[in-house]
Amino acid sequence: MPELPEVETIRRGLSDLIVGRKILEILTDSPKQVQPSLEVVKEAVGGATIEKVNRRAKILQIFLDNGQILAFHLKLTGRLLVRKQGAPKDEWQHVVFRLSDGLELRFADARKFGWAKLIGGQAELEKLLAEFGPEPFDDLTQEKFRQIVQSSSRPIKIVLMDQQKISGVGNIYACDALFLAKVDPRRPAKSLNPEEAERLYQALEEVLQRGIKYRGASDQYYLDARGQKGAYQEHFLVYGKNGQPCPGGCKGKVKRIVVGGRGTFFCPTCQK
DNA sequence: CAATCAACCTGGGTGC
DNA sequence: TGCACCCAGGTTGATT
Numbered sequence: 001m002p003e004l005p006e007v008e009t010i011r012r013g014l015s016d017l018i019v020g021r022k023i024l025e026i027l028t029d030s031p032k033q034v035q036p037s038l039e040v041v042k043e044a045v046g047g048a049t050i051e052k053v054n055r056r057a058k059i060l061q062i063f064l065d066n067g068q069i070l071a072f073h074l075k076l077t078g079r080l081l082v083r084k085q086g087a088p089k090d091e092w093q094h095v096v097f098r099l100s101d102g103l104e105l106r107f108a109d110a111r112k113f114g115w116a117k118l119i120g121g122q123a124e125l126e127k128l129l130a131e132f133g134p135e136p137f138d139d140l141t142q143e144k145f146r147q148i149v150q151s152s153s154r155p156i157k158i159v160l161m162d163q164q165k166i167s168g169v170g171n172i173y174a175c176d177a178l179f180l181a182k183v184d185p186r187r188p189a190k191s192l193n194p195e196e197a198e199r200l201y202q203a204l205e206e207v208l209q210r211g212i213k214y215r216g217a218s219d220q221y222y223l224d225a226r227g228q229k230g231a232y233q234e235h236f237l238v239y240g241k242n243g244q245p246c247p248g249g250c251k252g253k254v255k256r257i258v259v260g261g262r263g264t265f266f267c268p269t270c271q272k
Numbered sequence: 273c274a275a276t277c278a279a280c281c282t283g284g285g286t287g288c
Numbered sequence: 289t290g291c292a293c294c295c296a297g298g299t300t301g302a303t304t
Contacts, residue, residue: 075298111281
């Protein structure tokens with residue numbers, strides 16, 4: 001999916017484009033993706049005005065003036081696009097929120113794994129978000145990171161991507177952070193010494209920051225709220241670079257292995 | 273408790 | 289062209 005940098009880029013776009021607009025109607029050909037049900041959501045959000053757009057972990061939240069919240073998870077291939085009414089239909093467009101001022105918020109999703117969920121209020125939202133670990137750039141301090149790393153014997157890459165331990169990190173940024181920190185993705189997390197843990201913490205924040213700076217990675221499906229591609233894919237360190245020369249200049253090649261069932265890219269020479 | 277795997281669905285790429 | 293097969297930014301739930 002969209003990982004933290006992609007979801008954050010979408011959030012910023014949505015914040016600029018849809019705050020202050022009213023939701024008029026919802027149209028869908030994929031009602032399963034609208035929860036708890038299309039009827040309930042239609043009833044709850046119809047006529048409500050959008051007040052703000054937040055992000056926590058990989059979840060976007062659209063706050064409405066009636067106290068309810070629309071939460072979205074884009075999973076692997078979800079897009080949230082703001083278009084003018086009448087603009088050409090978007091690829092894989094499945095849920096359309098008709099807005100005031102002739103706009104539409106379109107939820108497109110090739111694989112239909114993503115969802116839009118109605119949240120009744122602040123308490124329910126907090127309950128949903130409580131299952132996520134600390135947020136990079138916020139409450140994920142270096143000290144907290146070190147504790148998380150020390151408390152698991154699972155492969156470090158799995159721990160980085162475990163949303164209950166740390167929020168927002170997916171496959172791309174986990175691979176690149178581990179390369180930047182020169183840590184082998186298969187290492188048991190608790191085997192990292194304090195110096196390695198600190199290096200990985202810095203590397204993680206660095207690659208996430210780059211992701212945001214380049215407005216996300218448009219490997220295949222990701223687009224921002226305006227339908228624009230990001231550019232981080234042009235700056236991948238090792239992600240997707242199987243067989244290519246190590247970007248660290250060690251004369252080795254990037255290798256693809258499987259860790260926890262996910263394709264994992266790393267340099268066996270540089271990453272110890 | 274941890275590891276593994278299937279499932280949710282669809283599309284793109286590759287090789288025969 | 290067709291078809292089989294593999295891979296995919298995520299997460300959940302069942303099984304071992």
